[in-house]
Amino acid sequence: xxxxxxxxxxxxxxxxxxxxxxxxxxxxxxxxxxxxxxxxxxxxxxxxxxxxxxxxxxxxxxxxxxxxxxxxxxxxxxxxxxxxxxxxxxxxxxxxxxxxxxxxxxxxxxxxxxxxxxxxxxxxxxxxxxxxxxxxxxxxxxxxxxxxxxxxxxxxxxxxxxxxxxxxxxxxxxxxxxxxxxxxxxxxxxxxxxxxxxxxxxxxxxxxxxxxxxxxxxxxxxxxxxxxxxxxxxxxxxxxxxxxxxxxxxxxxxxxxxxxxxxxxxxxxxxxxxxxxxxxxxxxxxxxxxxxxxxxxxxxxxxxxxxxxxxxxxxxxxxxxxxxxxxxxxxx
Amino acid sequence: xxxxxxxxxxxxxxxxxxxxxxxxxxxxxxxxxxxxxxxxxxxxxxxxxxxxxxxxxxxxxxxxxxxxxxxxxxxxxxxxxxxxxxxxxxxxxxxxxxxxxxxxxxxxxxxxxxxxxxxxxxxxxxxxxxxxxxxxxxxxxxxxxxxxxxxxxxxxxxxxxxxxxxxxxxxxxxxxxxxxxxxxxxxxxxxxxxxxxxxxxxxxxxxxxxxxxxxxxxxxxxxxxxxxxxxxxxxxxxxxxxxxxxxxxxxxxxxxxxxxxxxxxxxxxxxxxxxxxxxxxxxxxx
Numbered sequence: 001x002x003x004x005x006x007x008x009x010x011x012x013x014x015x016x017x018x019x020x021x022x023x024x025x026x027x028x029x030x031x032x033x034x035x036x037x038x039x040x041x042x043x044x045x046x047x048x049x050x051x052x053x054x055x056x057x058x059x060x061x062x063x064x065x066x067x068x069x070x071x072x073x074x075x076x077x078x079x080x081x082x083x084x085x086x087x088x089x090x091x092x093x094x095x096x097x098x099x100x101x102x103x104x105x106x107x108x109x110x111x112x113x114x115x116x117x118x119x120x121x122x123x124x125x126x127x128x129x130x131x132x133x134x135x136x137x138x139x140x141x142x143x144x145x146x147x148x149x150x151x152x153x154x155x156x157x158x159x160x161x162x163x164x165x166x167x168x169x170x171x172x173x174x175x176x177x178x179x180x181x182x183x184x185x186x187x188x189x190x191x192x193x194x195x196x197x198x199x200x201x202x203x204x205x206x207x208x209x210x211x212x213x214x215x216x217x218x219x220x221x222x223x224x225x226x227x228x229x230x231x232x233x234x235x236x237x238x239x240x241x242x243x244x245x246x247x248x249x250x251x252x253x254x255x256x257x258x259x260x261x262x263x264x265x266x267x268x269x270x271x272x273x274x275x276x277x278x279x280x281x282x283x284x285x286x287x288x289x290x291x292x293x294x295x296x297x298x299x300x301x302x303x304x305x306x307x308x309x310x311x312x313x314x315x316x317x318x319x320x321x322x323x324x325x326x327x328x329x330x331x332x
Numbered sequence: 333x334x335x336x337x338x339x340x341x342x343x344x345x346x347x348x349x350x351x352x353x354x355x356x357x358x359x360x361x362x363x364x365x366x367x368x369x370x371x372x373x374x375x376x377x378x379x380x381x382x383x384x385x386x387x388x389x390x391x392x393x394x395x396x397x398x399x400x401x402x403x404x405x406x407x408x409x410x411x412x413x414x415x416x417x418x419x420x421x422x423x424x425x426x427x428x429x430x431x432x433x434x435x436x437x438x439x440x441x442x443x444x445x446x447x448x449x450x451x452x453x454x455x456x457x458x459x460x461x462x463x464x465x466x467x468x469x470x471x472x473x474x475x476x477x478x479x480x481x482x483x484x485x486x487x488x489x490x491x492x493x494x495x496x497x498x499x500x501x502x503x504x505x506x507x508x509x510x511x512x513x514x515x516x517x518x519x520x521x522x523x524x525x526x527x528x529x530x531x532x533x534x535x536x537x538x539x540x541x542x543x544x545x546x547x548x549x550x551x552x553x554x555x556x557x558x559x560x561x562x563x564x565x566x567x568x569x570x571x572x573x574x575x576x577x578x579x580x581x582x583x584x585x586x587x588x589x590x591x592x593x594x595x596x597x598x599x600x601x602x603x604x605x606x607x608x609x610x611x612x613x614x615x616x617x618x
Contacts (some may be wrong), residue, residue, distance in 0.1 A: 037441065037443070037522075038443070040437070040441070040522060040523065041437050041441055041443055044433040044434065044436060044437045045433065045434050045437050045438075045449065047430050047433065048430040048431065048433060048434035048453075048493055048497075049434075049449075051426075051430060051486065051489055051490045051493065052453065052456060052490050052493050052494075054490070055468065055471075055486055055487045055489075055490030055491070056456050056459050056464065056490045056491060056493075057456075057459075058471070059464040059467035059468045059471055060459060060463070060464050060467070062467040062470065062471065063463070063464065063466065063467040066466075066467060066470070073470070120362050123355065123358050123359060123362070124359070124362075126355055128355055128356070128359075130356075130359075131359075134359040134362065134363055135605070136601075136602060136605055137362070137363040137366050137367050138362050138363065138366050139366075139601065139605065140366050140367050140370060140598065141366055141370075143547070143597050143598060143601040144370070144551075144594055144597060144598075145550070145551035145553070145568070145569050145572075145593065145594075145597060146551060146553055146569070147551075147553050147569040147570075147572050147573050147593075148569070148572055148590050148593050148594050151572060151573070151576045151586065151590050152369055152370070152373050152590055153369070154576075155373075155583065155586065155587070156369060156372070160385070160388065161388055162372065162388040162389050164388075165387070165388040165389050166388075166389050169389065196365070196369075200366070253458075253460060256460065257460040257461075257462035257463060259462050259553075259554050260553045260554060263553075263554075264553075264573060280462045280463075280554075283462075283463075283465075283466065284465070284466075284554070284558075287466045288466065288469065288558055293466065293470070296466050297466050297467060300463045300464070300465070300466050300467070301463075303460065303462065303463045304459070304460065304463040304464075307458065307460050307463065308458055311458050
């Protein structure tokens with residue numbers, strides 16, 4: 001559905017809507033009706049607006065304010081240091097490691113999960129007996145809480161854990177690793193765990209997208225003699241484009257702020273050396289647990305700024321057409 | 333368009349057949365990768381720690397129920413289930429009620445500033461909850477809400493609102509104008525229309541946003557970790573994490589606790605899977 005409606009901009013810059021047709025003549029009944037309408041509008045939206053402003057927008061504003069101080073979180077912040085906290089962050093090799101790790105997770109997730117999810121979604125979209133059960137099983141990792149997933153893999157991957165024992169018994173003893181303790185290995189281990197956990201989300205989205213592809217198109221292509229592979233390649237995949245791009249967007253934002261799995265799976269000592277830190281774990285370690293509130297808030301602002309810029313760029317270059325029809329569909 | 337597709341799912345069903353062996357082989361491989369670690373954890377809960385240490389990859393010999401019994405009777409498991417339930421239900425109710433009201437206005441009223449308001453909400457999709465966590469903590473501290481259910485519920489509602497509104501609005505918009513006119517002729521006001529016609533008709537969308545909010549809240553870790561210092565308020569994810577760091581040598585106990593913590597989400601999802609995929613259809617494609 002190509003709409004001629006003004007596109008909404010995820011990043012801001014709202015396009016002003018055309019106002020409804022103005023009544024030429026206002027009777028008092030109509031004025032009363034208009035007033036009533038506005039009461040309803042205000043009454044219904046105010047609670048949502050208040051909660052949203054208070055707990056989403058206001059904290060981000062405060063984060064920027066606090067980030068300009070050296071502050072231990074006791075009493076009001078007074079020790080104004082300008083942008084020193086930001087400079088400090090970018091001079092800290094641990095934070096730079098965290099940035100690198102986030103980059104690995106962002107691109108690693110896209111490059112590994114994307115093809116796997118596409119293959120599995122196409123497979124589970126085929127019509128065969130038992131499909132529902134296989135779908136459910138494929139979603140299991142995604143449904144589990146991040147914490148349980150983290151603890152599970154932490155046990156499996158420990159030095160004397162199951163993974164190493166299995167490698168040993170399969171005669172692959174050479175592959176035995178200190179999966180979570182080796183500073184050069186740990187981030188790739190974590191990437192594998194994250195892939196296991198989140199590929200199900202991509203599969204869910206893609207299956208939802210696939211079920212929107214009209215069956216008639218596939219049947220028409222089949223009648224024209226196209227093979228299953230040709231149908232997937234030339235009919236289904238192009239129609240799936242918007243879904244794939246929306247998944248990429250959500251995956252990217254999620255990877256930039258990833259916290260839970262990393263925090264639970266990786267050992268604090270390894271994290272504090274930077275080998276398995278991400279921006280979010282670095283922020284919580286320094287801001288909350290080390291009580292460097294001003295500094296932690298500066299990291300929060302950096303995290304937010306990077307996510308924001310990435311989102312805007314993504315939206316500008318890849319998501320523009322899809323947004324029109326999907327996540328910010330203009331009501332009419 | 334997409335919302336319509338979900339309201340009236342194409343009823344055409346192809347005949348279900350046995351797929352070819354390759355399909356099954358691949359599907360089995362996918363299933364194996366997904367659930368083997370989970371099955372291992374559940375079965376591991378039936379072993380003793382010495383058994384696990386002796387052979388990490390073995391089967392229980394003999395099977396012991398003690399670990400599960402211990403977690404269910406002696407730990408704070410039930411207390412944490414209760415806390416998780418309170419927080420998740422509170423969040424779900426809050427999100428659905430506030431989200432429906434706002435989405436209803438954005439979908440069915442024409443007024444100046446409507447699209448600005450909508451963009452204002454969608455902007456929230458760009459605010460990662462993780463980035464706001466430190467100032468959020470400070471604010472909740474100043475409001476004296478730390479160590480209360482509200483400290484988790486209110487921010488979770490706020491951060492779930494944008495996605496909820498984005499999913500609900502097309503649904504509410506797609507319901508034909510004629511229904512509203514008919515209701516008006518029968519003397520039903522706009523609010524009556526919302527309550528008696530719109531809400532029942534958009535049940536699938538409401539269930540979808542409800543499930544998403546519930547599961548997100550049930551699994552949440554970072555926010556509870558910072559704002560629920562009081563152990564008696566700990567939710568299940570905090571409980572699992574604490575148990576595993578407190579009893580590091582009790583591997584079997586950790587496996588049992590982790591398995592039990594997985595169960596509610598797995599059961600819940602088994603029943604809600606169709607609903608989630610169905611509801612997302614509206615959101616992923618125009």
